[in-house]
Amino acid sequence: MSRLGHPAGRLAAGSGALARHLGARVAAWVARGRRTDLTGWRSVLGCWARLAALGIGLYLLWRLVRAIPNLLWLMSAVWAAADWRAGRPAVEEPAQPLTEGAAGAPxxxxxxxxxxxxxxxxxxxxxxxxxxxxxxxxxxxxxxxxxxxxxxxxxxxxxxxxxxxxxxxxxxxxxxxxxxxxxxxxxxxxxxxxxxxx
Incomplete structure (x- = not known):
C-alpha cells in the first residue's frame, strides 16, 4: 500500500460509516413522526411533515451555498474531519454477540x-x-x-x-x-x- 493509501482508505471508510450513521439517524427521526394512536393516512402525517422539513432545510442549504460558494470549503473540511474520526480503527471492538467466531471464549x-x-x-x-x-x-x-x-x-x-x-x-x-x-x-x-x- 502506498504512503497515501492508508489515509485515503481511512477517509473512505469513515465517509461510508458516517453516511450510514447519518442516514440511519434521519430515517429513525422520520419514523418517529408516525402516530400509533391514529390509523390510516393520518398516522403518517408526522412522517410527511418531517420529510418536508428535511426538504426545506436542504433547499435552504443549497441557496446558502449558491449565495456564498466559499462555504463549500468549510463544509468539506468539517466533513473530512468527521470522516477521519469515523474511520479511526476501533481500539476495542463492541461486545460480540453470539457468533461462532468468538474463539477461546466460553x-x-x-x-x-x-x-x-x-x-x-x-x-x-x-x-x-x-x-x-x-x-x-x-x-x-x-x-x-x-x-x-x-x-x-x-x-x-x-x-x-x-x-x-x-x-x-x-x-x-x-x-x-x-x-x-x-x-x-x-x-x-x-x-x-x-x-x-x-
Missing amino acids: RGDVRDATLTWIRQQIGDRQGVHLRTLLRHAQAHGMFEGMEVTEFRSHLERWGIPVRDQQRVRGMGVTVGIRATDLDASVSPSPEPVAEEAA
Whole structure:
C-alpha cells in the first residue's frame, strides 16, 4: 500500500460509516413522526411533515451555498474531519454477540456479552426490534447475510426470549425483545446442540 493509501482508505471508510450513521439517524427521526394512536393516512402525517422539513432545510442549504460558494470549503473540511474520526480503527471492538467466531471464549461468556449488547441497544426504552439489532450487528461485520427469521432462531437457541409483537416507542410493533424478559434470561445458558459440532 502506498504512503497515501492508508489515509485515503481511512477517509473512505469513515465517509461510508458516517453516511450510514447519518442516514440511519434521519430515517429513525422520520419514523418517529408516525402516530400509533391514529390509523390510516393520518398516522403518517408526522412522517410527511418531517420529510418536508428535511426538504426545506436542504433547499435552504443549497441557496446558502449558491449565495456564498466559499462555504463549500468549510463544509468539506468539517466533513473530512468527521470522516477521519469515523474511520479511526476501533481500539476495542463492541461486545460480540453470539457468533461462532468468538474463539477461546466460553459459551456462557459469549451469551453474557450478547445480553449486555442487547441491553445497550434497548437503552431506556421498553424493548428493541430484532431488525434493529441485526442492522447494528451487521454494521459491525457480524451476522452478515442473515435474515431476521434466522437471527431469531439463533437467539432462541441460546435461550434469549423473543416476542412476536414488541412495541418500541416511535418505531411501531414487530418481532423483538422486551427489556423485562432479559432479567429472566440470566439463568444458566442452554448449550446449542447444532453449533458445537464444528
